[in-house]
Amino acid sequence: MNKEQMDQMHAGKGFIAALDQSGGSTPKALLQYGISEDRYSNDEEMFSLVHEMRTRIIMNPTFNSKHILGAILFENTMDRKIGDKFTADFLWEDKKVVPFLKIDKGLAELENGVQLMKPIPNLEGLLKRASEKNIFGTKMRSVIMEANSEGIRKVVEQQFDIGKKIFEAGLVPIIEPEVDIHSVDKEKSERILKSEISNQLALLDKDVKVMLKLSIPTEDNFYHDLMDNPHVVRVVALSGGYTQSEANEKLTHNHGLIASFSRALSQGLTAKQTDKEFNLMLSNSIGTIYDASIK
Template sequence: MNKVQMDRIRTGKGFIAALDQSGGSTPKALLQYGIKEDSYSNEEEMFNLVHDMRKRIITSPEFTSEYILGAILFENTMDRTINNQFTADYLWEKKGIVPFLKVDKGLTAIENGVQLMKPIPDLDNLLKRAVEKNIFGTKMRSVIKEANCEGIKKVVRQQFDIGKRIIEAGLVPIIEPEVDIHSPDKEESEKILKYEIFNQLSSLGQDEKIMLKLSIPTKDNFFSDLVNDSHIARVVALSGGYTQREANERLARNQGLIASFSRALSQGLTAQQTDEEFNAMLSNSIKAIYAASIT
């Protein structure tokens, strides 16, 4: 583990950019960016277009370590280059931004009110490649739809079981048990979730560190005791489908919680914009999300 990067993640001012839309969510991300599905005819063309989008964001003069601590990449992005450097190396060496990798393979069908992660059959090999590509940490997502004790317990246990393998590989896992923002019992789910997270934290070794990526809580500062836990390097928040403005307003009311936004970060960016228009829009978004993250 890179100690300079760990210090930056633990104590730095800023937020984490989530640039990790995968196969299933890429068409939606491209559509939001102004590229219709008839613009590409296969997966390779689709991933070329989404890499161009990510490259445009990452190489923008507005995308800097002054505001951004880390960036989460999709596996395909990790294996590609930006200006003749692998993406993770470009992020850290040229921008001072810590690289993370999304490792999950998507979600299972809903059972007990939750969606667990699908099996990750090639995880050990993926983690080995991530270490070789100078990745600092990983991210994996599950979804909680209902305040179901059994389901939430399974989500958290699965996350921590895989998280421990990630720690053993020398990486820092971002554990993401997302509570659906449209859930009618979201607040109750968050209470159960926090209880289960503390249960699992007690099973970690003294020096083992994780990060958490959580939905912005219904009750302000509900996660402050997690923010202050010695096992947790940082607690970051997902935008979860809120507009950028609403996500920022909610985030700003939670001290110590920082953003890890995807849709809310790229909101308003299009392929049709000139570089001047694109950079101006990105700058406004970055500064607004940063301001909400440092409250």
């Protein structure tokens, strides 16, 4: 485990860029970027187009460790190159941005008010490949729709069970039990979730480290005590469907919570923009998300 990267993730100023749209969400991400489905005819063409989009984002002059601590990649992106370097190597060597990998394979059907993760086939092999590609950590997402105690307990147990295997493989897991922002009992779900996370943290062996990626809480600074837990490297926030301005505004009320935005980061970026227009919009977005993350 890279000490310089660990120190940056634990104490650095900035946020995490989530560039990890997967096979299911890539068409939507491309459409938002102004590329419709008739522009590609198979997965290879689709992933090549989204890699061009991600490369354009990463190559932005403002996309560096002064503002961005880490970036989460999709498996296909990890296996592709920027210039003559694999993406993770380019991120760290040229930008000093810590690379993460999304490892989940999507969500199971809704049960007990939650969606657990689908099984991750050959997890051991994927983690080995990630280590070989110089990935620092991983990310995996579950979703909580209702304040169902049994469902939330299962979500957190699943996340931590896999998280321990990830840490044993030499990587730092980002545990992401997202509470849907439209949930009618979001605040109650967050209370149950925090209790279950605290229970799981208490069971970890002394040296185990994890990160937490959570929805911006209804109650300001609600997750502040989790930030002080010795097992927790960092607590980061997903945008969860909020617009960039909404997510930034809510983030500023949560001291120590930093962004890990996807849609809110790429908001307003399109393929038709000139490099000057694209870079200006992205630089402005990076600046506002950074400011919200360090308050």
